[in-house]
Amino acid sequence: MLCRDPMAKVERLINLIALLMETRRPLTPEQIRAAIYKGQSDVAFKRMFERDKEELRDIGIPLERAATDVWETEEGYLIRREEATLPDLGLEPDEQAALWLAARASLGGDTTLQRALLKVSLAGGTVPSSGSSADATVAGAASPHLPGLLDAIAERRRVRFRYRTGGGGAPASRTVEPHALEYRGGWYLAAYDTNREAVRHFKLDRFASEVTPVAGKVPQFEPPASAPPGVPHGPWEGAATIEARIAFGPSSAWWVQRRTGARVVAQRDDGWIELAVPMADRTTFLSWVLGFADDAEILSPDDLRAAAIERLRRAAGVA
């Protein structure tokens, strides 16, 4: 016998899969023990077998329990090939291409996904060559945290991770109730932060650790009463309190209007357009407008206009 004793775990699991897939009739625990768990005590065998069953179920290979004979006096286990393996998917070329595109688009090189795609390619024919369509989608930010977070969202399980804020500083530990994932130029998690007692957005790129599921029964929290607010597109979105009035030059006004949905207040004879733009975060908003340089002018509120002038003076080197 070539297999080491006790067998290494991965080896033992592969042998268990092989044994239970090859058998036509369910095998009793004793038969399984004699084949794979030789030399183990009753207690050790029971514990190991339970754990192994669980491990296989976790990776999608369920062991089926069935009577070993027609009198149903004894129960045994087997793995039905048609249950455990992926049937031929019969994917058309356009469907395969779309699937690959989708994978590349939002997931990039995540290993869970790579493996899933390999399985699909084995069950569906050939791996399509990319670039068959007029559209090309560039890989977005691949995040290794997606599978774990999706699982936690589906189960309504709390998770813990370390997080860096955008402003720098050391990463801090967060425990959250994950509500939703949003892709907006990168992946964000909307979650209820249990320490801060508020719903926050967390950028997956800024996670400084693995995502650890909080142990215990699920569900661990009630679903949120309303959909979490989306990640703001810009400083004009969010809990806006006031409207700023800004004049934009003819080349940019149409774009700002289309992008922000701002209301046109007035059209000037010189082609400039005055827009009423909702302002959420004051500092970011001011910076955003200053980014238009001499193509925008803040008209009101007065203190925002004054702040803009102050910042431009410093930048221009005028004391």
Added chain:
Amino acid sequence: MPVEPTGSRLERILVLVPWVVAHPGVTVDEVGERFGVTRAELLADLELLFVCGLPPFGPGDLIEAYVDGDIVTIRFADYLSRPMRLTRREALVLLAVGRALASQPGLAEAASLRSALGKLERATTPDAASAAKDAAEHVAIDVERQPGALHALRLAISQRRRVRMTYYSFGRGEMTERVVCPLVVFTTGGSWYMEAFDEKSGEDRIFRVDRIRDLVPAGEACEEHETSRDRPTPERLFTAGEHDLEAAIDVSPKAGWVAERTPHESAKKIAKGWTRLTLRTPNLPWLERLLLQLGDEGRASAPPELAEGVREIARKALARYEGGARSSPPRTRRAARGGS
């Protein structure tokens, strides 16, 4: 080296076996690349398989797994020759994110993607499929609403025809009229982009679709050399052109987002937690505007004209504020009342 968890190694082996069986003659490097493993890891996997099989584990009962002249061979593993069903996590990622993507407006492949996901869902265990369905309701992929120009651009691409457009260049703050030969449209970072051969500059350029104000067919067909490319767009996208300038800016710890959003060649920590970003760019105006936006959180480092450029645009903007150009409502026409 951290120890790989049992689960992920087992999952890899369970895909590796059918893949090697389906690709006879495959080399060690090819397998390694496909599965993201080193040569040593792959050899360890094969060694492990070599001692697996069926009881009584005699020579004829074992899997044959070996490397001969760099060719990987796995035999007598019939029971492992088909891929296993998708695991719960694999299904979650593929189905939930795929669904979110399929419901995104403007994706040409949406219908094909939906039918592919349907087939996949039917082949997934009910537990995993229902978890994926639950999760899918909480996944949103937000690429900007389909800009109006997208349809016309796709049509032009498929017919290889030129278009005339009015384009807003944010960096320069100006509108330009251009005739281009669109090559491809794509999304990245949540926005739609077009790569096109630009007649004016005689080069390929990237344009943001939302900044195209007006678009009309130019009527002429593109010339062969304008539409044939040897490299795919994604690779070309953020590679520096040969005429690009080298520039450097310093950003404060508060402006960490700049490094996340701006493609750069290098990022170096300098004093007080600041970072120096070195980048290559065809022009400086967009960087000047970025620095004006950053205020005290950013500084021009190189070339010297960059700092001067920032002062210059700040002076121009200041002149607008201080030159008494501020409008008062009586001098303007009220759009809300429809006056024109």
